[in-house]
Amino acid sequence: MAASPAKRRHKVRRRADMSLLGGIRPPIAVLSALLLSLAGITALGFGRASEDSVPKAVMTSQAHFAEDGAVAMRASIDESAADLARTAGLFNAGDPAQPDAVVDKIGSVYQKWVGTAVVEISSGRMLAARGENVPVAAIDTSKLSEEDGLSPRMVRLANGETRLLSLQVLSWKGQPQQLLIASSSLRFPGISLGKFRSIAVIDSTGRILSSDGIPESEQVLTEDERTGVARSEKQLKAFAEVAAKRAKEHPLKANEPGQGGYTGVSGSLRGDLFEGDRAIAGYAALTGPEPGKGTVATSLGLTVVAMVDVAEDPTRVTDPLFGLLAAGALLLIGALAVGVLLGTVQRPLLRLFLESRRLTRGDLTRPVHAPRFGEAARIGDALERLRRQLLGERSAADETADGTSGGSAARSRRGRFGARALLAVCGILLLVWSAPMLLLLNRADATAVVPEQITNDQRERTDTLSDRVRRSLNEGHADLLSVAGLLGERTSPEDMTKVLERTRTDHSRYRSLYVRDADGTIVARSGESPRLPDNPKDESEGAGKNGDGEGSKDGAKDAAADGRPFADPITVLNDSGTEPIIASYAELPGRDGSSVVGEFRIDFINSLLKRPGLGEIRVVDAERRVLGGNSGYLAFEDLPSARLTELVAGTSQKTGVSARAGAVVYRDGGGVQVAGAAPFVGGGAASSLNWSVVSWQPAAGLAIPEYSLQNRTVLAGLLGITAAAACLGWLHIIVVRPLREVAKQAESLAGGDRRTVLYPRHHDEVGAIARSLELLRQQVLEQRKRDSAGATAPAAAPAQAPAGRN
Secondary structure: OOOOOOHHHHHHHHHHHHHHHOHHHHHHHHHHHHHHHHHHHHHHHHHHOOOOOOOOOHHHHHHHHHHHHHHHHHHHHHHHHHHHHHHHHHHOOOOOOOHHHHHHHHHHHHHOOEEEEEEOOOOOEEEEEEEOOOOOOOOOOOOOOOOOOOOOOOOOOOOEEEEEEEEEEEEOOOOOOEEEEEEEEEOOOOOOOOEEEEEEEEOOOEEEEEEEOOOOOOHOOHHHHHHHHHHHHHHHHHHHHHHHHHHHHOOHHOOOOOOOOOOOOEEEEEEEEEEEEEEEEEEOOOOOOOOOOOOOOOHHOOOEEEEEEEEOOOOOOOOOHHHHHHHHHHHHHHHHHHHHHHHHHHHHHHHHHHHHHHHHOOOOOOOOOOOOHHHHHHHHHHHHHHHHHOOOOOOOOHHHHHHHOOOOOOOOOOOOOOHHHHHHHHHHHHHHHHHHHHHHHOOOOOOOOOOHHHHHHHHHHHHHHHHHHHHHHHHHHHHHHHHHHHHOOOHHHHHHHHHHHHHEEEEEEEEEEEEEOOOEEEEEEEOOOOOOOOOOOHHHHHOOOOOOEEOOOOOOOHHHHHOOOOOOEEOOOOOOOOOOOEHHHHHHHHOOOOOOEEEEOOHHHHHHOOOOOOEEEEEEEOEEEEEEOOOOOOOOOOOHHHHHHHHHHHHEEEOEEEEOOOOEEEEOEEOOOEEEEEEEEOOOOHHOOOEEEEEEHHHHHHOOHHHHHHHHHHHHHHHHHHHHHHHEEEEEEEHHHHHHHHHHHHHHHHOOOOOOOOOOOOOOHHHHHHHHHHHHHHHHHHHHHHHHHHHHHHOOOOOOOOOOOO
């Protein structure tokens, strides 16, 4: 049985009541809540942009400094273990050697060990020793055959110092096995400390194994200095205990969220205040180059702690007045915008919804109270015309269809200022607050104060990185010297190839290793094809073409005269092309000018430069041309700015005995930038290269108070724009667009369109108005049918008299 019209209307009214859970109210309510939340965040958050007297950037920099120390320590220990293992393997592959010859050869090639010794394993007898006395008694030779019997171990000497012992077995057929022992101190290789900084290596219990930077007791002269040294030693021990505990945590749990670039546990610590200086420290546990991949060094459980005193500035605390003023302005502007939406959009729409429901219930006595402008006025106008039509007034379309010239219906009021314009006004109001926050207020480039410690750390870390690159090249040359010393006159090309293969496998720095005769003939090779010319004639003619088709340097011409591959032990063979060709050589004794040549992988050098917190890093040659970097670059291009070129040139000048690293803060139209440069300083084959390492980074990327305040200001502006765009866009899609469509349909219905069925888009106020219009359309149709039926009904015929009778 079909439901009655009254029941259908009741069902429609019930759905209309339920629709009020959505519609126009939620966007306005959400916008109000978001603006209130943003005002609270603004009022509370700006006061915390610089609540610490030591900027966060300084704390983070100390963690990066400790990470540099940990990387250098791990690389040094692993390199020493690999060099000792490879050297022992090369000795084992050749003829039996005398113990004195073994230790002399190691000492002449490598200067990294403080003491070396050869011990007969079966008897424990010392066969040869050089340098510092090696604590042989600490080694149990009966356990060398166990799984970890040859693993490096730390031994504490009687004077309190710690030595790291690396072990390898020398074994020849028909002779007793010998144990090769190399002792090294846990000192940091090439770490630039600068002033007022100390660094230490600690074990898993927090005990300090070695330290540097704190003066010894005999080096201090005054009582104040002794007090400062005692305080520093006490503070360093306290830092060591805390760092040892944190180093045992899992890296994913210990590191701060978003802190990347170091795969192990690292962080910073805050210490005590002493005469206006705050002790802060960074710590980093030794970890492998890849996550989850351990090395010889990582098995020792060592942690690096770096400590420095930083002068506190108690005035560097942000005044919260700006946050309060900004929050108050947002509350006023937000209240005005929400008031406009409530008074000009929500309230007229709700009133229109009630008026449409009244007409569908049959209450036609009172005129429709229509709003004054916009789509709501157009709909209200149409409802009033429909009300009059239901009372019997004919529409303009009906009069035209009948051919009568009755009075024209009142035209609907099409206000030019509609709901879209109102949303635009509200958006402009919110943009008045958000745009200055986003673009104008609290700009830090003109007022930013870069802490002196940041500049010092940029210089010292760049100097450390420069020394690391230099040492890596020296290590590569030392490897070639070691290989050359073991390739005798009677070594066959097959045996040479085996030695070269083993060396290239043990060290990833080489792209190619080969033995080259004086006439340029390649006797043995491992890896990729050599990029040196095939014979000295090509070099002397200057036509030596490398793998990129570019000419080699003129230095090769001079070296060709005496059979050397090139003039210097390490050199760059080309000065143009897509990739620099960096090569090193070592002459083979007794083979008439033959040499073993190693060509370095540029990716290996670039991998040394990937250090977080230094920004862009480049390796440049003596002519300030780029050879390598930690990010995209073109080989042999100039540095990106003339001021960086001037900085490199300035640091390359000798000051006293040698050149020194430098750092500077640049301020120009592009913002504030911190840059550092460090030339190669020190001995070894790489010293002749005259290379430098330069680094630079924008201060805007550092957690400096001024930039932190700027970032929070920009964030507040972005949040304001996002809240306005989201809520006003929501309101436009859900309410305004359907409202404009309903206004158009209402005018058509009032103008005489009785065929178009009105469907609601959403179950909300606009949808309820559309349903009411559909009910009114049906009522108008029913009334028209009744009127048409009454007008066309035939009039009743008069009764005829019956036929008369005669």
